[in-house]
Amino acid sequence: MKETPLTKIHMDLGARMMPFAGYNMPVSYSSINEEHLAVRSGVGLFDVSHMGQFFLKGAGAEQLIQKVSSNDASKLSIGQAQYSCLPNATGGIVDDLLVYKLDEEEYMLVVNASNIDKDLAWITAANTFGVSLENRSDGMALLALQGPKATAVLEKITSIKVDQIPYYYFAVGPVAGIENVIVSATGYTGSGGYEIYLDNKDAVKVWEKLMKEGKEEGIMPIGLGARDTLRLEMGFCLYGNDISDTTSPIEAGLGWITKTDKEEDFFSKETFVKQREEGTEKKLIGFRVDDRRVPRHDYEIVDTEGNLIGTVTSGTMSPSLEVPIGMGYVPKNFAKKGTKIGIKIRSKILEATVTRLPFYKVKK
Numbered sequence: 109m110k111e112t113p114l115t116k117i118h119m120d121l122g123a124r125m126m127p128f129a130g131y132n133m134p135v136s137y138s139s140i141n142e143e144h145l146a147v148r149s150g151v152g153l154f155d156v157s158h159m160g161q162f163f164l165k166g167a168g169a170e171q172l173i174q175k176v177s178s179n180d181a182s183k184l185s186i187g188q189a190q191y192s193c194l195p196n197a198t199g200g201i202v203d204d205l206l207v208y209k210l211d212e213e214e215y216m217l218v219v220n221a222s223n224i225d226k227d228l229a230w231i232t233a234a235n236t237f238g239v240s241l242e243n244r245s246d247g248m249a250l251l252a253l254q255g256p257k258a259t260a261v262l263e264k265i266t267s268i269k270v271d272q273i274p275y276y277y278f279a280v281g282p283v284a285g286i287e288n289v290i291v292s293a294t295g296y297t298g299s300g301g302y303e304i305y306l307d308n309k310d311a312v313k314v315w316e317k318l319m320k321e322g323k324e325e326g327i328m329p330i331g332l333g334a335r336d337t338l339r340l341e342m343g344f345c346l347y348g349n350d351i352s353d354t355t356s357p358i359e360a361g362l363g364w365i366t367k368t369d370k371e372e373d374f375f376s377k378e379t380f381v382k383q384r385e386e387g388t389e390k391k392l393i394g395f396r397v398d399d400r401r402v403p404r405h406d407y408e409i410v411d412t413e414g415n416l417i418g419t420v421t422s423g424t425m426s427p428s429l430e431v432p433i434g435m436g437y438v439p440k441n442f443a444k445k446g447t448k449i450g451i452k453i454r455s456k457i458l459e460a461t462v463t464r465l466p467f468y469k470v471k472k
Contacts, residue, residue, distance in 0.1 A: 109131060111132055112131060112311070114155045114157065114249070114315055118329070121137050123331060130158075131221065133155075133332055135331045136333045137331060138328070140333035140334050140337060140427070141427045143333070143334035144334040144337050144428070145427055145428070146328040147255045147297055147334065149256070150256070151253065151254070151257040151325050151326070152254055152255055152334070153318055153327060153328070153330060154329075154331075156250045156251070157250050159250050160220070160243070160245040161244050161248050162217040163241075166213055169213050169237075169239050170182060175372065175374055176194050177193065177194055177195075178193045178194075178366040179366070184209040186211060188276065189294055190207045190276065192204070192206070193351070193357050194227060195374065196230075197375050198376065198379075200376075201347070202227060202230050203219050203223040203347055205217050205218055205220075208278060208290070220348075224245050247308055248306070248307065249306055249308050249311035250306075251303070251306075251318070253318060254300070254302075255297070257327075258301035258302055259302075262304075265317050266282060266289075273292075273293040273302075275294075278291060286310045286313065289304060289306045289310075290304070296339050298468070334427075337426070340433065342468065345362070349422045359390055388440065391437065391440050392421070393443050394463050394464065394467060395433070395435070395436070395449060397434065397451055397458050403420045403434035403451045403453075403460075404420060405421060407419065407420040408451070409449055410451075411442065411450070417438050419437065421436050429467060442462070446462060448461060448462075449461070449462060
């Protein structure tokens, strides 16, 4: 297994470790519920250095991104980030990703750890524009400082005016005395905060500085377990669960990042235009279970008569709402809010109700 620059720190903190995307990663340090609620009400620090970073440079960089991604990168200004996906040639999704515009002809793409090699091969094959494509995934660390108190912690160790970075924008500057750190007002929790991109050699210093300076705000280290429950409460898709090579972004409720009106052609554009016009046969829904038992990935979704209509893609006991929640694909006629469905757990069928996403509304 690979290790991040912070693996020893996680183990010294007594984290429960497990393999994830080829890395030895912390699942939790205390309990998932405690860590989850700390992020919702205060501040938490995640090590997400397993994520991948590609740097694209050259006159054709924007053209290449427009060809391989569903969103419209031409709308980006320098210092802005964008959520997007890489469609494949058959209407599915190679990966979802973030696109950062670093300069007029330079971009950073942030991709999922499990898809680094696949994404790199896909983008390389599409690179007919002479763009320099560099994979820096193994040399970069990524920290996510998340929660309503994240600004109060981060501004102690940087001269960057972090409170002035708009959502989905970023700045480059010194953090804990280290130059050229990318600080992005993005995250995967829905509770605000920042993602901090830096060299591996600087990760321990910044982690320790944040943990020290964040004591007053009650900062906690947060594992992948709470990362998953936080994103699910917000209805954010997880690649490999809720989206995949066989799911369309239109089916997955990601029509808002699928810009079929942009001038450039991109993979499966015609398929997505047709799906927009005619609708899709299935849709990704959110649901609440009227029980205390928790829906899990691949559990069957049934109608009120017990007929199989779909499968659960993600499920958990929501720490914020204290009810079981989940997502899954069902035929479009079962996707309306308020529709009664069932979740089959062995021989038992639990009653559930389709609900709008997100499950949890973040308090402003």
